[in-house]
Amino acid sequence: MLVDIEARREKVLKIIVNVHINSGAPVSSRMISSYSRIGLCPASVRNVMADLEERGLITHLHTSAGRVPTDKGYRFYVDKLLEQNGLTRQEQAEITKELLCRQLALEEIIHKTSHVLSDFTQYAAVVTQPEIKRSCFRRIQFTRLGQKKIFVTLITNTGIIKNVIVCLDSKIEPERLKKIENFMNMQLENTPLSQIKTKLRRMMIQERNSLFYILKQAMEFVELVSFVENNDDFHFEGISNMLSFPEFEDLEMMRAFVRDLDKRKILAELIQDVIDGELDKNKIRVFIGRENPRSFMNDCAMVLSCYKVNNQTIGGLGIIGPKRMHYGRSIAIVRYVSDLLSDMLTRFTI
Secondary structure, three states, X not given: OHHHHHHHHHXXXXXXXXXXXXXXXXXXXXHHHOOOOOOOOHHHHHHHHXXXXXXXXXXXXXXXXXXXXXXXXXXXXXXXXXXXXXOOHHHHHXXXXXXXXXXXXXXXXXXXXXXXXXXXXXXXXXXXXXXXXXXXXXXXEEEEOOOOEEEEEEEEOOOOEEEEEEEOOOOOOHHHHHHHHHHHHHHOOOOEHHHHHHHHXXXXXXXXXXXXXXXXXXXXXXXXXXXXXXXXXXEEEOHHHHOOOHHHOOHHHHHHHHHHHHOHHHHHHHHHHHHHOOHHHHOEEEEEHHHOOOHHHOOEEEEEEEEEEOOEEEEEEEEEEEOOOOHHHHHHHXXXXXXXXXXXXXXXXX
16 A cells, blocks of 8 residues: 555656646646556645645645646656656767768867757756866877977877976076987887876886986976876856747846856866765766756756766766756767767777
């Protein structure tokens, strides 16, 4: 009997969430009882709804109105009731065609991905630039522009290429510059960029001959190039999609929302927190309402994932929409695009 009662609660909650997602309107007991599969009269439905409301899963905007899901209700729905339907082959083919329509540079691939996520979900989409600090050293090249000015090209195992012009305190001869370049390429290959300074310091302690000065100058280049500097850059698309939802018709609220989004560092830090957390293990993270760590996102839901090169996480992507988001389809799209982008970038670096 207890199982039947719990199953009844879940059925009613699932209907409320699904109807509210599609209509945006509160859901009444009469509307729920009209579903032939529920097998309950309006009075019985009202009792179940009262129980759900007492548990904090639904609420009402007005006394006489129907009910809408709470953040807790959406969370229960996503974790327990959501049917994990994948994309159809046709949908997968359309997304793949959009991303693989032509040969693109790395920057263009990231920009195109944000367009694809926004277009196929009809929500706002965000894709971070690949994080160089998560990459490993592959090769470095020095080109003299003058006695103290050097053009440095750093190439990582994830395909990220960083070009920097550095100015030295003292002039350096071409032969010595070539020695430093060869040394770094031999000794640092496949070393995580975040560990290069530690490795060079350890080598400096062990060396007290002529190699010490090469190590010292290699360290100077590492400092000047800023191998692991933070990157707050990302591509954001589809803010106009948000305006199609009644939840965002309040112009003052929307202005505040856009104003906070324009503070790119805030959104970048939010995504970074997710990437640095348990995202690799969970693959997909869903934030609903007040679960979002930034108050301006309290009326939104976010679906976030990461993308990788050779199974190494280098960036994040996701969508932002209303809390009454089509979670099943949104999760499926984010998951597929994440896997597709990871595969593209892995092939891009070979």
